[in-house]
Amino acid sequence: MSHPVIELEQLCFGWKPNQNLLHIEAFSVAAGERVFLRGPSGSGKTTLLNLITGIHTPVSGKVTLTGTDITGRSGAWRDRFRADHIGLIFQQFNLLPYLSVLDNVLLPCRFSGVRRQKACERYGSPEAAALALLSELGIDGLLQQPVTDLSIGQQQRVAAARALIGSPEILIADEPTSSLDSDTRSAFIELLISECDQNNTALLFVSHDNQLASHFCRIVALDEINSAGQAVGESQA
Numbered sequence: 001m002s003h004p005v006i007e008l009e010q011l012c013f014g015w016k017p018n019q020n021l022l023h024i025e026a027f028s029v030a031a032g033e034r035v036f037l038r039g040p041s042g043s044g045k046t047t048l049l050n051l052i053t054g055i056h057t058p059v060s061g062k063v064t065l066t067g068t069d070i071t072g073r074s075g076a077w078r079d080r081f082r083a084d085h086i087g088l089i090f091q092q093f094n095l096l097p098y099l100s101v102l103d104n105v106l107l108p109c110r111f112s113g114v115r116r117q118k119a120c121e122r123y124g125s126p127e128a129a130a131l132a133l134l135s136e137l138g139i140d141g142l143l144q145q146p147v148t149d150l151s152i153g154q155q156q157r158v159a160a161a162r163a164l165i166g167s168p169e170i171l172i173a174d175e176p177t178s179s180l181d182s183d184t185r186s187a188f189i190e191l192l193i194s195e196c197d198q199n200n201t202a203l204l205f206v207s208h209d210n211q212l213a214s215h216f217c218r219i220v221a222l223d224e225i226n227s228a229g230q231a232v233g234e235s236q237a
């Protein structure tokens with residue numbers, strides 16, 4: 001079994017005092033593993049991803065990424081760590097509209113020396129890495145286009161290239177296929193998985209769409225690992 005790149009221990013989080021939304025005793029994702037995380041709307045999937053990436057801090061418990069405990073570190077430290085080790089793809093892609101396709105993809109290499117170095121080691125330069133990724137994703141003809149001129153499917157592939165550049169150990173995708181039709185959706189997931197396999201990147205993928213689950217090594221229902229909801233239910237019963 002590969003070493004874990006995401007480890008949660010006794011993780012508790014709530015938006016209000018004494019009301020836990022999440023209580024996860026233990027959860028881990030191994031290097032290169034592909035995990036599909038599902039759960040009903042409002043169950044806490046995005047909140048959990050934000051705890052894993054250090055955007056939120058837990059009330060208690062521990063988050064360890066690539067062997068480093070990120071709990072208790074400053075916001076600036078967590079921002080730096082995230083930029084170095086995690087690729088993120090959001091539901092709305094979060095591309096910068098005033099930048100070209102190429103400049104959007106290069107952003108992680110501007111923020112992270114680690115990502116820039118890895119891109120250089122593998123491809124010679126960040127620009128060559130961006131070009132190679134965009135070519136594999138089938139959109140290398142659009143390099144200088146403003147992202148606002150792209151279709152939804154093209155924007156999503158730009159977001160994927162941006163998340164993958166500089167080979168982060170962890171890729172987190174939050175409902176990245178919700179604006180796509182079913183053919184484009186499957187093609188996109190296959191591309192994403194192929195890119196992750198080449199780099200041994202762990203993929204934690206959140207979706208409502210159970211049809212996508214067959215692409216993944218492991219399917220996790222949030223309710224199975226989260227005991228906070230059960231505790232609330234028991235106390236209310």
Ligand SMILES: Nc1ncnc2c1ncn2[C@@H]1O[C@H](COP(=O)(O)OP(=O)(O)OP(=O)(O)O)[C@@H](O)[C@H]1O
Binds near residue numbers: 021039040042045
């Ligand atoms: N910033 C916030 N302040 C207070 N409550 C919040 C905040 N963000 C989310 N919540 C609440 O936390 C709960 C979980 O929200 P979250 O977005 O994590 O769920 P989700 O499973 O990702 O939902 P969806 O599948 O609809 O995206 C919801 O009840 C939501 O209203």
